[in-house]
Amino acid sequence: MFTNNAMKNLMNGVFQKDFCLPDELQIILNEGFKKLDRGIIVFNRTFSEQFSSCEDVNSNIDKFLETFIDKSGFENFINKIHIDDYVFESVDIVNSAFIFLEKFNILWGQSFPEINCISLISFDTDNEFGLGCVFRFHVIREGSEIYDIEKIEDFIEPMAIKVYQAV
Template identity: 30%
Template sequence: MLINELMKNQLQNISWGDVEVLKLPHELDEIVSLGFLEVSGCFLSKKLFEYCKNNSLHNFEDEIAFECFVNSMHIDDYVSEKYLQYSIVFCNSIIKKWNESHYGKLNVIISLDDETLLPTVKFHSKRKGVSWLDEDNLELSIQPILVTTNELKRS
């Protein structure tokens, strides 16, 4: 897991007890349960791809850009409280679902808006030598950011 100092501060302020007991609302659970499909070598959420079927890999710089476009959501579109906790529950659920049927790693990115602290979650297949973010320079971001391929647990 990679996090910048801004995200570290946010994680210290949440109730991990909530993370352990929260259940995803139906719409988020459906994104997880429907799983993934492969399109032009890209792994996309079946549910989220329904909203943007008119896009293709040719519209993007690379596979990761296409995946992050499709596999992206604002958690506040689905819940009205405990935004970061629900983001973590979703992150853990989507990684668990991915690991059931895929051999590579799924990279999940949680970023918080620098003003509202509302989370955006993106995910893409981990590829050697490329990434969505400059993972070596997360501290340069004005947003709290977390990047993981593993389920998040209380430290």
């Protein structure tokens, strides 16, 4: 896992390995993934909240890809979970985010062991409503880079990136 210094400062003294993931976040993982045309992979939950059917997306895939530049950009947009929508205490948001990130990578390895993936959590510490946290993921594709791990310190917000390498 790659973290920037802002994340290390946020984690300092907060992260608890024995913390349990809230039920609603576990349900998102349990619902699994949906594989669309052209190798696009999305969470079942986030997909069903935004689209009525695979046919709608698959028949309009070119329009979506124009809007989001490429498949990874589309996945990064669709596969966005606001951890703070399910957890309300700052310490619980941090712990839930890391547990979700770890459990996601285990599920990904079981579901798509042959596909490389990048998953990340980022935090908004200046949120007027308290600590905000977003989880995202996308398939790693040749020629498509959304997050450059080598430049993780360039991100102001606390960020942790995990790369799943195909077996």
